[in-house]
Structures are given as structure tokens and as C-alpha cells.
Amino acid sequence: MQNRKTKNILSDLIIYVILLIFTVFALFPVIYVLGGAFKTNSEILTKPELIFSTKPTFNNFIKAWNADNFNVERMILNSIWYTFASVAISLLTSSLAGYTFARGKFKLKKTLFAVFTSLMFINVGSITIYPQFEVLNAFHLNKGLAALLVMQFFGIGIANIYLVRNYVKTLSEAIDESARIDGCGFIGIFFKIIAPLLKPLFATLGILAFQASWNDYLMPTIFTLTVPKQRTLIVGIMALKSSGEGATNWNLMFAASSLALLPVLAAYTFANRYFVTGLANGAVKG
Amino acid sequence: MQNNLEIKRTIFHEKKGINNESWKCYLLISPQIIGLFVFSLYPILWAARYSFFYYDGVSVNTRFTGVENYITLFAKDITYWKTWITTLKFALLKLPVELFIAMLLALLISKKTIKFSGFFRSVYFLPHIISVAIVTLIFCNLFEPFGYINTLLIKLGIIRQPIEFLKSVSGGLMMIIVTDIWMNFGVNVLYFVAALQNISNDVYEAASLDGCGKVREFFSITLPLIAPVVQIICLLAIKGVLGTGVLVYLLTGGAPGGNTHTVNSYILGKFVPGFAQGIPNLGYGSAMCIITSVITAAISLIYLRLSQKASDLY
Numbered sequence: 001m002q003n004r005k006t007k008n009i010l011s012d013l014i015i016y017v018i019l020l021i022f023t024v025f026a027l028f029p030v031i032y033v034l035g036g037a038f039k040t041n042s043e044i045l046t047k048p049e050l051i052f053s054t055k056p057t058f059n060n061f062i063k064a065w066n067a068d069n070f071n072v073e074r075m076i077l078n079s080i081w082y083t084f085a086s087v088a089i090s091l092l093t094s095s096l097a098g099y100t101f102a103r104g105k106f107k108l109k110k111t112l113f114a115v116f117t118s119l120m121f122i123n124v125g126s127i128t129i130y131p132q133f134e135v136l137n138a139f140h141l142n143k144g145l146a147a148l149l150v151m152q153f154f155g156i157g158i159a160n161i162y163l164v165r166n167y168v169k170t171l172s173e174a175i176d177e178s179a180r181i182d183g184c185g186f187i188g189i190f191f192k193i194i195a196p197l198l199k200p201l202f203a204t205l206g207i208l209a210f211q212a213s214w215n216d217y218l219m220p221t222i223f224t225l226t227v228p229k230q231r232t233l234i235v236g237i238m239a240l241k242s243s244g245e246g247a248t249n250w251n252l253m254f255a256a257s258s259l260a261l262l263p264v265l266a267a268y269t270f271a272n273r274y275f276v277t278g279l280a281n282g283a284v285k286g
Numbered sequence: 287m288q289n290n291l292e293i294k295r296t297i298f299h300e301k302k303g304i305n306n307e308s309w310k311c312y313l314l315i316s317p318q319i320i321g322l323f324v325f326s327l328y329p330i331l332w333a334a335r336y337s338f339f340y341y342d343g344v345s346v347n348t349r350f351t352g353v354e355n356y357i358t359l360f361a362k363d364i365t366y367w368k369t370w371i372t373t374l375k376f377a378l379l380k381l382p383v384e385l386f387i388a389m390l391l392a393l394l395i396s397k398k399t400i401k402f403s404g405f406f407r408s409v410y411f412l413p414h415i416i417s418v419a420i421v422t423l424i425f426c427n428l429f430e431p432f433g434y435i436n437t438l439l440i441k442l443g444i445i446r447q448p449i450e451f452l453k454s455v456s457g458g459l460m461m462i463i464v465t466d467i468w469m470n471f472g473v474n475v476l477y478f479v480a481a482l483q484n485i486s487n488d489v490y491e492a493a494s495l496d497g498c499g500k501v502r503e504f505f506s507i508t509l510p511l512i513a514p515v516v517q518i519i520c521l522l523a524i525k526g527v528l529g530t531g532v533l534v535y536l537l538t539g540g541a542p543g544g545n546t547h548t549v550n551s552y553i554l555g556k557f558v559p560g561f562a563q564g565i566p567n568l569g570y571g572s573a574m575c576i577i578t579s580v581i582t583a584a585i586s587l588i589y590l591r592l593s594q595k596a597s598d599l600y
Contacts, residue, residue, distance in 0.1 A: 008399070015394045022391060023409050026472065029424045030412070032434065036427075044427070048434040049441070096314045104311035116318060119326055121583070125550070125575035126531075126558045128329035130343075130568055133559075135324050154321030161318075186310040215417030218532055218558075225560045238419045238536070241426075250427060257420045268415050272408055275415060276476065 030261065036254035037061070044250045060255035070249070072256050074229065075236040079214060079260075082145045082232055086152060086213035087206050094157045094205065095198055098164020099190050103176065116156050129222060145230050148223040160205055167201045168194060207274040211264055233260045337573040342565045355573035365544065366574060369552040370581070376462060376548060377527040384467045385474060385523065392478030393504070407479060410472035418469070422536035425465040458538040458546035465537055466530065474519060481515035482508070517593045524589055528582045535561070549578050 031051065036044055038056035064072040101113055132151060133142055141147040176189045184192060217234050224230045231239060237256045240249060268275060312319070337355055341348045359366060391410065395403045413421070428434045429451045436448040451457035485508065493503050509516070531550025534540075540547035540555065547555070555561050557571035 012397075012399055015397065015400060019391065019394060019400075019406050022387075023406065025468070026409050026413055029421075029428065029468065030416070032428065033420070033424045045432065048427075048430075048432065049437045093317050097318055100311050100314040104308070104314070106308035106311040109311070112315070112319070115322065119322070122330065122579075124330050124333050124572075124579050126553055127333050127568065127571045127575040129558060131329040131332035132325055134332075135328065151325060154317050154325055156318045156321055156326065186307045187314065190314075211415055215415075215419075217417060217419040222558065222560050234417050234419045237423065241423055253423060254427075257423055260420055261416065264415055264417075265412075268408075268412060276408075276411070 030265075033254050033261070034258050036250070037258040039251060039254075041248065041251040044254065060251045061259075064252045064255045067252065069245075070236065070240050070252060070256070072233070072236070072259065075231055075233040075256075076259065078145065078230055079232040079234070082149070082220070083210055083213045085145075085149050087209040089149060089153050090157060090160065090209040090213075091202055091205055093153060093155075094160035095164050095195065095202070096190065098161045099168050099194055101161065102165045102168035103173075103189075103194075104186065116158050116161065119156060120158050143223060143226050145220065145223060145232070148219055163201060163205065164198065167198065171197055203271070204274045207267055207271050210267065211275070214260075214264060333572040333575060336569045337576055339569040340567055341569040342567055344565075351569065355567075355570045356577070358570065359573050359577060363574075366549075366552065368545075369547045369549045372459075372546060373528060373530075373548040373550075376459065376466075376530070377524065379459070380463045380466055381520075381523055381527060383463070384471050385520070387467070388471050388474030389478050391471075391475045392482055393508075395475070396479055396482045403479075407472075407476060410475045412472065413469050414473050416469075418533050419536060421465060421469055422533060425461065425468075425537060429461050452538060452541040454542065455545045458541055461537055462530075462534055462546060462548075466527075466533060469533070470523075470526065474523065477515070477519045477522075478512075481512040481519075484515075485511050513597050517590075517597065520593065521586065521589060525582075525586060528585060553578065 035051045035053070037060055038058070039047075039050070039053040040057060040059075043050060043053055064070060066073075101109065136142050136147050136151065139150075141150055171194065175193055176184075179189050179193050215234060216232070217238060220232050220235045221238070224232075224235055228239070233256065237253055237260065240246060240256075241253055246253070338350060338352060339348055339355075340351050391406075394400065395406050430436070431448045431450050436445070439445045440448065449457060451461050489507055489511070490503065493507055498506070529550060530548055531554050534546065534548045534551035535554050538546045540551065544552075553571070553574060557566050557568065557574075
């Protein structure tokens, strides 16, 4: 019996070692970039094994904040307003649609829902950006983050629609009926009754939308090609990296990347469970 | 009684609801309906149409070329088909490693005596929430000839000369695989843990009473019980691998010499504004995108068929 117990403890110990090895694997690159943000460029280039500088410096942040060609301050402001707008749009359109598909009674309900769902599997790929630009152009909305937000407004976030729809379906219809008797219409019921009840779901949807738009790279890059002033933080960092000055500016890129990482890491630390709840959601999208 | 209520309810709706309120329903989903036609269906038809044209954005140059784009793609474009081989290589090298790691970690985390399992799960998932752009920036730095990984390997005495990862196909592929596994293994750990939680304890107890060993237990009990979930996890992973583009583009840019481009990073670098050089033939790009999505869908379908057959064997 004693023998068995020590054997169990030993096997648990081995398990912890394996789990810790992968903990280091998962965390190391993040710690490396956060540490690198406080190193000088020559330290980054010549002493990569040094994760934390012996003489940590704040200069990278100050320099990045004030640089002319790499204006982190403006990029962060762009990222912030773009992210806020994107989250608001995503919450509004997906909750309205989810509610309509849960409670609405209209002829094309099943057809439209099936079509929206099947679009998830039909994806022609990146070339579609050209016709999309063509449409936006016709409305003189061909550049800048605003144009991208317009396109997001008309986007079909089917995974989010599913989440809202299923959530609304769990709410008792008796509440809307009583509101209806009080003279509330279909839209009124949403704003007065349903929307307040959706709050817990909004937290999940909001955090996922926040993470997606704050991290977004491809679309904001395409839409800010002709208006570099509107570059978001992620876009700006990658623009610096692909420019000729990239190699000499690892310190600035690390500092800016750390700033880009912090909001997401903070959100993940404090609202971890929302990320995980939304995982199934992300899987459907992916 | 219940029935009566139902009838009353429907009458109530018919009187007040349907007729004058269905326009409100359409109003609330009007963004999606407009988006369906304008930003989804129109672009698909656009691509389908222009795949039969030469089109470089200048309307004067546009001309109908019939199936020429498709013939060129199938008969002459060796580079494109090479990117498919790279994509499949990437998939075959990455998926088994990633899924094995994820399954192993999920089994270890799920063991009853292991504490802090929530912490481990959260940490493993953390890389997935980071922007792919930042991820590639970090890994580009780590894989530099004089970067952290080379320095570490030299210090450990595993290599003498620093490896220039971007100078060889295997080096570039290795960068892509390691980075991609880093970003995605935690997702699969979460899926597997969720699947394992659904297995009742009684089954394991019965097995251990019958004197079943751990390895036997895994293959005879755990795996068959979570097989349907594993099938979906694999499908999602396959879809993810086939769709990988931005990560590869930003990590290696196809280096050396375009030899590590996956299909999607190749298309990105060839046709997407801001990444493509010059003005590409968008008609040809349309044909390429259409064929790519057809092949991608076909691979997923073939996988589903095969895995269905495999699960029928149990």
C-alpha cells in the first residue's frame, strides 16, 4: 500500500513537470517580448539570452510615443476608436438579428437563417475584397477605418447570431406577451425587455469582439493603405517591421507590441471565463 | 388545457402580430439581408464572372478569355500546385504533433489528483488570444540567426553554427509549424478536456475493477467514447490548417524563394491589395480563389467521409 502511494505521488510529480514545461512554452514568448520592451536595441540584437535587461529602460516607450514615422500615440487612439465602434456594431447587429430569428414571425425566417448559416461554408477567399471595394467605392466609402466599419455593419456574424438566438429562446415568452398587452411592439420589446436580459451574453460577445478587432491585422491594413494616418497599432507595428527600418527598430516594435498586448492580456486575466465560453463560437467562425 | 392556450395564443398573434409586424422583423435583420446581397453574393458572382476574363482593374484592358484562366491554372501554374504540396506537408507535419500534445495535456489535466487544472488550461489557451501579427513578430525575432533559439541551441551544445531558418525550406517550415502549434494547441486542449469531462466515472471504475491498464483504458474506453468529438476537433483543425495564410506570409513570406508559401499566403501575396506587387490579373486570381475554395471544401468532405467510415468500424 505504502509503495503504491509513493508511486502515485511520483507519477503526479512527473505530470506536474510535463504541465510546467508546457506552461513555460506557452508563456515564454509573451514574457520575452514584454522583457524586450525594456531592452536597448543593441541588447536585443546581441544578447537575446538576456530576457530582462540588467539596466531596464523606459526609453523605448518614450521614443515610440514621440516618433514621427512611428506615432504610437495616434495609432493607439485609432485602435481604441476602431475597437469601440466595432464592438458596438457587433453587439447591435447580432443581438437584433438573434432576437428576430428567435422571436420574429415572418415568411422567410427559415430560408434566411439557412442561407446565412450556409454562407459560413461558402468562402471564395481574398479576391472578394475587390468587388467589396467596388461597392464601397460606389458610395464614396473606399478607404479608411470608417469604410471597414460600414462593411462590418452589413456583415453576417452568424456565430454571434446563433448565440443570441439560443439565449433568447431560453427566456420565457410570457414576459413579452405581457409587454405586448401593455402596447409594446416587436422592436419595443427588444429594447425594453430582451436587451436588459441579454447583459450576461453581451459580456461574452463584447469581449470576443474587442479581442478580434483590437488584434485585427489584415482588413485594417488593406483599408488604411492610402490613409496611413488611420493605421491601428497592430497595422503600424507590422508596417514598421516590413519597412527597411524594421531590423534596427526591434526595441520600438517590442515596446509597441507590449502596449498592444496589455489590453488583451488584462481582459484575459479578469474575464477569462468569457473567452472560454466564446470558444465554441470562435470555432464556428474559424 | 395546454392546447387551448396554444390556440388562443396563435389567434392572438394572427390578430395582432404577424400581418403588421413582419416588416419590423425584416427591418431588424436588414443589415444582414443587404450584406448578403452586396458583400457576400455579389462578390461571389463577381469572382465567378471575372474568372473567365482578363482583368487588371483597368476597364479598357478587360477582355473575355473563356476558360483560359482555368487552363493556365491547371496545366501551367506549377508554383500554385507547389503551394498545395506545402500546405499538405504543413498539415501532415503539424496536426499529429499538435493533436497529440493537446490530447496528452488534456488527459493529464483531467486526472483527479492534479490541482490547478484551471490555471494550466488558461495558460495554454493564452497564446490564442494574441494577435497573429504580434505572434509572428515575436517568433521572427526568436528564430533570427542570432536570436534566442539559436543562442540557446549553441549554449546547449546542440549546434555549432547558428541555423538560418529562412534559408532552407525545412527551416522555414519548422518556424511555421512551431509558431502555429504555439498559437493553437491550447484551443485543442480545451476541446479535449471538455470532451473528457463528459465521460462518466463509473465506466473507468468498472474498467479498473476488471484490471484494465492505463494504456488499454485509453484505447478501449476513452478514445471510443470521445470519438465523435475528436472527429469534429480534427475537422476544425484541418479547416484551420488549410486556411492558414497571414501567419505564413508574415513569418517567412514564402522564404526561401517562395518555397514555404501555403496556398492562402501565396494568394495573399499575389492578389491582395497592399501585399501584391504591381497590378495582378484579377481574373486569374478569381479562378485561383474559386479552385482553392473548391479543393478546400473537397478535402473537408473527404475527411468527413473517411472518418465516418473509421468510426463505423468501432
